[in-house]
Amino acid sequence: MIGETSDGFGTRAVHAGQAPDPETGAIMTPVFLTSTYVQDGVGEPRQGHEYARVTNPTRTAMEINLASLEGGDHGIAFASGLAAIEAILKANLASGDHVVCGDNLYGGSERLFRFWERYGIRFDYVDTSDIEALHAAVLPATKIIYLETPTNPLMQLTDLRAGAAIAGEVGALLAVDNTFATPYLQRPLELGADLVVHSTTKYLNGHSDVVGGAVVTRSADQNERLRYQQMATGAVPGPLDCWLVLRATKTLHLRMRAHCAGARVIASHLDEHPAVERVLYPGLADHPQHELASRQMSDFGGMITIDMGSAARAEALATGTRIFALAESLGGVESLISVPARMTHASVPAERRKAMGLTDGLVRLSVGVEDVDDLLADLDRALASID
Numbered sequence: 001m002i003g004e005t006s007d008g009f010g011t012r013a014v015h016a017g018q019a020p021d022p023e024t025g026a027i028m029t030p031v032f033l034t035s036t037y038v039q040d041g042v043g044e045p046r047q048g049h050e051y052a053r054v055t056n057p058t059r060t061a062m063e064i065n066l067a068s069l070e071g072g073d074h075g076i077a078f079a080s081g082l083a084a085i086e087a088i089l090k091a092n093l094a095s096g097d098h099v100v101c102g103d104n105l106y107g108g109s110e111r112l113f114r115f116w117e118r119y120g121i122r123f124d125y126v127d128t129s130d131i132e133a134l135h136a137a138v139l140p141a142t143k144i145i146y147l148e149t150p151t152n153p154l155m156q157l158t159d160l161r162a163g164a165a166i167a168g169e170v171g172a173l174l175a176v177d178n179t180f181a182t183p184y185l186q187r188p189l190e191l192g193a194d195l196v197v198h199s200t201t202k203y204l205n206g207h208s209d210v211v212g213g214a215v216v217t218r219s220a221d222q223n224e225r226l227r228y229q230q231m232a233t234g235a236v237p238g239p240l241d242c243w244l245v246l247r248a249t250k251t252l253h254l255r256m257r258a259h260c261a262g263a264r265v266i267a268s269h270l271d272e273h274p275a276v277e278r279v280l281y282p283g284l285a286d287h288p289q290h291e292l293a294s295r296q297m298s299d300f301g302g303m304i305t306i307d308m309g310s311a312a313r314a315e316a317l318a319t320g321t322r323i324f325a326l327a328e329s330l331g332g333v334e335s336l337i338s339v340p341a342r343m344t345h346a347s348v349p350a351e352r353r354k355a356m357g358l359t360d361g362l363v364r365l366s367v368g369v370e371d372v373d374d375l376l377a378d379l380d381r382a383l384a385s386i387d
Helices: 010-016 057-070 081-092 106-120 131-137 160-170 219-234 239-249 253-272 289-295 310-318 352-355 372-384
Strands: 039-041 074-078 098-102 120-127 142-148 173-177 196-198 212-216 277-278 301-305 336-338 362-366
Touching: 010 142, 010 253, 057 074, 057 212, 057 239, 074 081, 074 219, 081 106, 081 142, 081 173, 081 196, 081 212, 081 219, 081 277, 098 106, 106 120, 120 131, 131 160, 142 160, 212 219, 253 277, 253 301, 253 372, 310 336, 310 362, 310 372
Parallel strands: 098 120, 098 142, 142 173, 173 196
Antiparallel strands: 074 212, 196 212, 277 301, 301 362, 336 362
16 A cells, blocks of 8 residues: 555655545545544444544554654654653653663653652663763663654764664663654664654644654554553543644655755854854764764754853844744744753753753754755854854
């Protein structure tokens, strides 16, 4: 059928999980706005649907689509990216278990992990771009290695094949947040990961009008565990949100090409700009993991972090742009600018930020799909006003 994994990415993006409605011929998957379903008899649900917290046809179509794009067998959707991450923890951890994490995670992920520490789960944070450090952090009690690559906002990469091998030594799961890269640029399951998590809020939706999350896996056991969490806790996305993501993934490959093309030009330009101290972007030849990025990703993404040297200069840039909007989040068609230390990572303790190199002078850019000459002019105008 159209949308099988043998088809190209763009074909699967448009068709996987979807077929014309059998009754009307509608080419778009309907939005099933229902909370329950009429049964054919007592305990005899029609087509397996009993209650919308458990299943919804629009959600199922989106889950199949995302699984196909990631090269997985199962997609499980949640109400947010953090709900998806928490489902992984609930499905696989008990008191006394150990998790190894990257030391530069999205601030909300670290905040969630701090909450889970009260239940006897130990989290150790290491620089996972250093494979030897990652290997040294793994213990017999380690149940999950949790990574972001590239990281938010320091743009560090982890060798996923090496990480999968380390996880395999102790029977741990390798879970990878692939939100920054998207399945168009990087598919962790093909590199040995067990679980891939997304904030569908970001690039998968790409239009800044949805909050959602998803986990993709090839494991039937993990699918069963996560489906139970989905049903038991009820942190599921509504059908309209699923439909919006499903519509958006049809253009993911087109949007990501534009995001990447713009980001490459902007990163190179800022790398030469005298007002910018440092540019963190995997596509630059001087990035510490540029070779790994070239091997592990098909392009370098739409996220750029720059170091302005001080909090005052970072704030001046972030508030001085006209097209780049000052806002949290990322991955939309519109360009966004933020100061991580005071916005997305403000919940991370100051000493932790300092230890990982997340300074007050960092500015994060989410490069949208506007004309790149306009974006360059916008940044140059703001930079020119900074002493």
